[in-house]
Amino acid sequence: MLYFILRRILMLVPVVIGLTVIMFAIARILPGDPVALAAGPNATPAEIEALSHEFGLDQPIWTQYFHYVGGLLHGDLGTSLLTRRPVAADIAAYLPATLELVCAAMLIAVAIGIPLGLATAVWRNRWPDYLSQVVAIGAISMPRFFLGLLLQLCFAMWLMWLPLGGRLPIIVIPPPTVTGFLTIDTLLAGDLHAFTMALRHLAMPAIAMSLSPLATIMRMMRASTIEVMGQDYVMTARALGLPRGKIILKYVARNAVSATLTVIGLYFGWLLGGTVLVETVFDWPGLGLYATKAIVSQDMMPVIGVALVIGLLFVLANLVIDLLYGVINPKVRYS
Amino acid sequence: MTGPLLSIRDLHLTMTSFDGAAHVLNGIDLTVQRGEIWGLVGESGCGKSLTGLSISRLVPTPPATYRKGEIRFEGRDILKLPLREMQDLRGKRIGMIFQDPTTNLNPAYRVGEQLIDVALAAASHDPSVLGCPPGAGRRERRRAARRLAGEMLERVGIPDAGARLDNYPHEFSGGMRQRVLIAMALIGRPDLLIADEPTTALDVSVQAQILKLLKGTVADHDIGVILITHNLGVVAETCSHVAVMYAGNIVESGPVSNVIESPAHPYTRALMAAIPTKASKRGTLKGLGGTVPNLITPPPGCRFAPRCPLAIPACTAALPGAVDLGADHRAACIRLEALEHV
Numbered sequence: 001m002l003y004f005i006l007r008r009i010l011m012l013v014p015v016v017i018g019l020t021v022i023m024f025a026i027a028r029i030l031p032g033d034p035v036a037l038a039a040g041p042n043a044t045p046a047e048i049e050a051l052s053h054e055f056g057l058d059q060p061i062w063t064q065y066f067h068y069v070g071g072l073l074h075g076d077l078g079t080s081l082l083t084r085r086p087v088a089a090d091i092a093a094y095l096p097a098t099l100e101l102v103c104a105a106m107l108i109a110v111a112i113g114i115p116l117g118l119a120t121a122v123w124r125n126r127w128p129d130y131l132s133q134v135v136a137i138g139a140i141s142m143p144r145f146f147l148g149l150l151l152q153l154c155f156a157m158w159l160m161w162l163p164l165g166g167r168l169p170i171i172v173i174p175p176p177t178v179t180g181f182l183t184i185d186t187l188l189a190g191d192l193h194a195f196t197m198a199l200r201h202l203a204m205p206a207i208a209m210s211l212s213p214l215a216t217i218m219r220m221m222r223a224s225t226i227e228v229m230g231q232d233y234v235m236t237a238r239a240l241g242l243p244r245g246k247i248i249l250k251y252v253a254r255n256a257v258s259a260t261l262t263v264i265g266l267y268f269g270w271l272l273g274g275t276v277l278v279e280t281v282f283d284w285p286g287l288g289l290y291a292t293k294a295i296v297s298q299d300m301m302p303v304i305g306v307a308l309v310i311g312l313l314f315v316l317a318n319l320v321i322d323l324l325y326g327v328i329n330p331k332v333r334y335s
Numbered sequence: 336m337t338g339p340l341l342s343i344r345d346l347h348l349t350m351t352s353f354d355g356a357a358h359v360l361n362g363i364d365l366t367v368q369r370g371e372i373w374g375l376v377g378e379s380g381c382g383k384s385l386t387g388l389s390i391s392r393l394v395p396t397p398p399a400t401y402r403k404g405e406i407r408f409e410g411r412d413i414l415k416l417p418l419r420e421m422q423d424l425r426g427k428r429i430g431m432i433f434q435d436p437t438t439n440l441n442p443a444y445r446v447g448e449q450l451i452d453v454a455l456a457a458a459s460h461d462p463s464v465l466g467c468p469p470g471a472g473r474r475e476r477r478r479a480a481r482r483l484a485g486e487m488l489e490r491v492g493i494p495d496a497g498a499r500l501d502n503y504p505h506e507f508s509g510g511m512r513q514r515v516l517i518a519m520a521l522i523g524r525p526d527l528l529i530a531d532e533p534t535t536a537l538d539v540s541v542q543a544q545i546l547k548l549l550k551g552t553v554a555d556h557d558i559g560v561i562l563i564t565h566n567l568g569v570v571a572e573t574c575s576h577v578a579v580m581y582a583g584n585i586v587e588s589g590p591v592s593n594v595i596e597s598p599a600h601p602y603t604r605a606l607m608a609a610i611p612t613k614a615s616k617r618g619t620l621k622g623l624g625g626t627v628p629n630l631i632t633p634p635p636g637c638r639f640a641p642r643c644p645l646a647i648p649a650c651t652a653a654l655p656g657a658v659d660l661g662a663d664h665r666a667a668c669i670r671l672e673a674l675e676h677v
């Protein structure tokens with residue numbers, strides 16, 4: 001088990017090397033001068049030179065690369081030209097927002113997708129099943145940012161039920177940071193008012209992000225439920241008189257969920273890397289927004305840092321899923 | 336003595352598929368008393384499993400339709416029972432065991448848990464199964480169910496039964512898994528046990544143990560058993576009675592000794608001649624050309640006629656009725672006199 005985890009983490013090494021090499025190569029190929037951009041329109045050539053020297057950007061690319069990798073070993077992700085702060089600190093500040101958004105989206109997707117998939121499989125080929133299949137295909141094919149815009153139009157502009165964007169209104173004092181998840185930190189601080197505010201801000205972006213994983217999880221769950229219901233052990237359970245509800249909720253559901261877990265893990269990683277547009281639409285101060293700003297100003301260190309962190313989280317998410325899979329499915333536990 | 340435990344009368348079942356409606360059961364008659372072990376034999380596809388599943392009403396309708404006939408369990412017609420009452424028979428009065436012990440246990444739960452679930456379901460119908468006082472709470476019932484599960488595992492010959500309750504199915508060998516499934520089928524104290532090829536997936540020595548176990552169970556609890564099998568050797572060793580099926584009909588039935596010593600129907604004779612020896616391959620019928628008929632457009636009259644060496648034109652005129660040969664031995668053939676001289 002420990003060996004299993006270690007091996008998975010070791011697999012990250014080539015990923016990190018590949019990613020950093022590619023990003024450095026891109027930084028070199030891209031036209032334009034990020035230092036000049038960062039120094040501002042009124043900077044003199046001497047000032048630009050000084051800034052370039054300060055960030056080591058006047059050194060040969062190889063030196064820069066090895067310097068960067070050396071820093072990585074100490075958890076140093078370099079310094080942002082734009083914010084002039086260590087990238088690691090920036091990421092630590094922006095990451096919780098993104099994680100909170102993605103977790104909320106996945107929570108919605110799993111909490112609705114799993115039961116819905118189970119239900120549509122049990123009552124398959126009746127109208128609720130067909131309806132949900134059609135809606136699911138629509139949800140999968142709709143771009144998330146577009147859905148976000150629609151939600152904003154409907155719930156923020158017309159109905160005015162929910163705020164347009166951001167994480168908290170300016171007038172609400174943010175709770176002391178514990179987890180970085182505002183919904184959790186406000187609860188920990190016992191501030192119910194701030195909690196509802198945080199939840200209301202989270203609702204729309206999370207729903208916008210959740211729809212396509214929800215639809216995929218639902219379809220996957222439906223397919224695996226149908227497959228499991230055809231298994232011999234379900235026939236045996238029926239033949240021996242177990243109540244239908246127990247067969248479905250206990251005997252079928254567990255096996256079907258374990259087949260769906262992989263999709264959940266993949267989607268988690270995929271959402272992490274795909275928050276940019278939704279964060280932009282909802283002005284959600286997360287990694288996506290941070291990375292976009294960095295890309296626009298050709299500030300490479302944050303971009304590489306964000307890519308690395310997302311890659312790491314992706315691998316971690318799949319590791320957790322694999323471990324969970326072992327919990328649900330005893331057969332794979334020791335192998 | 337009251338009526339029979341199970342009596343199937345003139346059961347007709349059609350299966351609808353893309354190719355049309357197949358008449359897979361074409362007038363089955365079968366009576367099982369307590370203490371009897373009926374062997375149900377016949378070539379693959381002749382309808383043995385569907386007959387067994389019909390008794391627990393587990394054949395999905397559609398695609399299946401019961402066009403005619405009845406299945407009476409202690410006098411009640413199973414095909415007409417409301418689902419609730421059917422549910423009260425499954426696992427409690429009628430137990431089932433299937434062929435493949437690797438796929439018939441749920442891989443995600445400990446075997447004890449699965450046994451307990453069946454026991455609790457049975458107890459909801461008949462509280463005495465658990466031996467708890469009527470007002471027993473949930474936890475007490477569960478504890479009793481677990482104790483019963485341990486006893487059942489022990490009774491089917493699983494060593495260290497109490498500890499094995501906490502094992503997952505994949506931690507058992509094939510033979511042990513089949514024992515677990517037998518324990519599961521028996522835990523609700525059924526009166527009729529249907530075993531669909533319970534030993535086909537097991538190797539020969541294990542097969543003999545399992546059959547012995549089944550036989551012992553019948554003797555101990557005075558239940559009726561239907562044992563579906565391909566193997567006439569198994570029938571000869573284990574069963575008290577046998578019914579030979581061909582293409583949806585029971586062509587011959589009766590006490591094992593009578594049928595095996597003096598088979599009457601040409602198909603039974605062919606089957607007997609085909610008992611696999613080292614020289615012949617399993618499943619080929621010696622001296623019989625042709626294959627099992629298409630059940631969508633079955634041959635008229637006797638379905639065996641096209642392959643029968645003794646067929647005459649009259650055989651295709653009508654489905655032959657069962658002829659009583661004495662001592663409960665019956666054969667559905669109009670050429671029995673001719674056969675006696677062969």
Ligand SMILES: Nc1ncnc2c1ncn2[C@@H]1O[C@H](COP(=O)(O)OP(=O)(O)OP(=O)(O)O)[C@@H](O)[C@H]1O
Nearest residue numbers: 350351352359378379380381382383384385386398
């Ligand atoms: N769900 C189904 N849909 C359509 N036809 C079916 C279905 N199940 C069984 N049949 C057909 O019914 C006939 C009888 O099937 P059954 O399973 O009872 O045979 P069997 O005697 O048990 O055979 P085997 O020895 O191979 O288990 C076969 O011809 C089969 O093709």
Ligand SMILES: [Mg+2]
Nearest residue numbers: 383384385531
């Ligand atoms: Mg069969």
